[in-house]
């Protein structure tokens with residue numbers, strides 16, 4: 001499918017995607033988790049990846065994170081063809097991943113978690129520099145964290161999510177990938193995280209959001225990519241697509257009759273789109 | 274989003290330091306604030322070394338009531354010398370526990386070091402330093418092997434080191450040969466170190482003053498760096514009080530010990546090892562990585578920490594400290610025997626680390642737990658032998674104390690969970 005310029009404020013129609021996947025395939029033994037998946041991510045754009053359980057979303061993330069290698073396909077980053085052999089390589093490229101299970105160390109404080117694995121140090125740790133930078137970063141994200149010297153375990157779910165997202169920003173990534181960032185959060189904390197995602201977009205980053213929650217997707221995403229049984233099954237611009245169309249792409253009811261029926265059904269009931 | 278991309282956040286420190294801008298933050302200022310902050314931490318389950326210190330004071334009080342000699346200068350000097358060897362082994366245990374692993378072979382390794390030292394010195398005619406280095410290298414090599422086995426094959430360290438316990442014990446017996454016991458020449462410095470090498474009082478006082486000054490200046494420089502970075506500094510009064518208390522404590526201790534033999538060099542070395550490891554754990558990237566691996570291995574790996582390297586380095590340090598402790602013990606006993614490092618050495622060292630406040634669950638604890646924990650255990654054992662009670666009672670009481678320590682560990686873990694700090 002052809003892409004139009006994803007954002008209205010973008011002056012030119014032709015833009016290079018910052019991250020571009022072509023023909024990505026991955027199998028685990030007998031399970032073909034991903035088959036020929038294509039995807040483009042542009043700077044300043046939020047792309048949602050949706051799909052049923054087992055559709056291959058997390059597998060795609062793990063390939064980008066350098067956890068798994070793809071069996072086939074190419075990854076282009078910033079116009080260059082790249083391979084991502086390790087999590088460190090993904091970070092070095094400018095790809096930051098916020099995993100579904102957060103990956104924070106509960107026994108360490110906020111600053112230590114933010115800078116974990118990339119501490120500012122000249123033989124001894126430069127705690128002052130790191131703490132200062134932490135405050136600047138958290139403020140830029142309008143994060144509500146009372147102290148950066150308390151253990152991460154004592155933060156609320158939304159605050160922990162904020163720390164995880166803030167951590168991905170250290171080292172100035174170009175693309176941030178969030179795997180179900182709102183799955184375990186309450187209403188207010190979900191809103192906080194959605195605000196953060198918009199904040200990332202305003203900073204000009206490419207954002208990939210994986211979510212099962214269509215309300216979240218429709219609230220913040222510019223574009224939604226549907227995976228079904230490990231294959232591409234639709235790529236829609238959010239303002240132009242209805243809830244029913246996304247759902248039918250996810251469940252596989254994409255042939256014309258069903259789509260038309262779903263759309264008709266939707267308009268008949270005067271639903272949300 | 275009201276003020277995205279602006280740099281306003283950078284300009285605020287002029288009025289208020291960056292870390293106190295949030296109005297919900299409970300601020301603790303001055304001496305009263307520090308005391309309040311302390312109690313709040315304790316209530317939240319962050320007990321630190323408080324239970325051990327209280328326990329130690331209780332134990333000392335009880336034994337002093339039961340036997341007037343317990344707190345005598347002479348007995349306290351004995352206590353410090355008895356603590357040094359196993360305490361040094363316990364430093365290694367702390368490190369290994371911090372990454373949520375365990376080394377059950379530390380006793381055998383300390384015995385192996387003893388055997389290598391004795392055979393090298395007496396039968397092979399090596400100079401002592403060479404025998405010491407060979408013993409330490411052997412231990413490091415074993416630690417490296419454990420690390421490789423663990424990282425390559427994923428066998429739990431519990432099992433690897435259990436196998437190591439037997440294999441290394443066999444090696445120790447083999448090296449000792451048929452006699453099974455080798456006496457060290459009394460004039461050798463390693464024996465002197467273990468038995469009769471004490472600092473002259475002036476040197477011990479000087480060390481005490483250096484330690485207190487070191488703490489003060491380290492706090493002071495840190496506070497200055499914080500202010501320069503636009504963060505809140507610490508109160509100078511508080512720093513003075515802290516360093517002053519430490520100085521007073523050390524001076525009184527040195528003075529009291531000096532009324533008989535004084536501060537043992539071996540004990541001072543043990544304390545120095547504790548301070549050095551504490552520095553590496555709290556002030557370097559390596560230390561941060563150790564805590565991260567113990568707290569959440571997967572998170573550490575995803576953060577780009579080379580987990581395998583950290584694990585291997587820690588296991589190597591664990592066996593290294595076991596060997597140093599073994600050498601200390603040999604010097605103190607003036608002989609290497611079949612039972613060097615045997616008996617309860619293993620369990621006492623592990624118990625010391627846990628009693629001192631290092632969590633068995635990984636990621637929590639400090640190098641100081643080795644010092645505090647071994648004091649508790651040695652005080653009990655020393656006190657009971659003053660009362661002429663035999664080792665049957667000593668084992669039972671030490672077992673009970675260990676159980677208590679583990680219960681405190683588990684309870685404070687639960688308390689942290691209910692206070693949202695799991």
Ligand SMILES: Nc1ncnc2c1ncn2[C@@H]1O[C@H](COP(=O)(O)OP(=O)(O)OP(=O)(O)O)[C@@H](O)[C@H]1O
Pocket residue numbers: 028031032033051052053054055056057058059060
């Ligand atoms: N490490 C693995 N080994 C074997 N099979 C795997 C592995 N990881 C994923 N799979 C398989 O790949 C398929 C895709 O899984 P994936 O985790 O990517 O799904 P998902 O879209 O993230 O699902 P969910 O919405 O439930 O998180 C599944 O059939 C799963 O069983």
Ligand SMILES: [Mg+2]
Pocket residue numbers: 057058059100
């Ligand atoms: Mg998933």
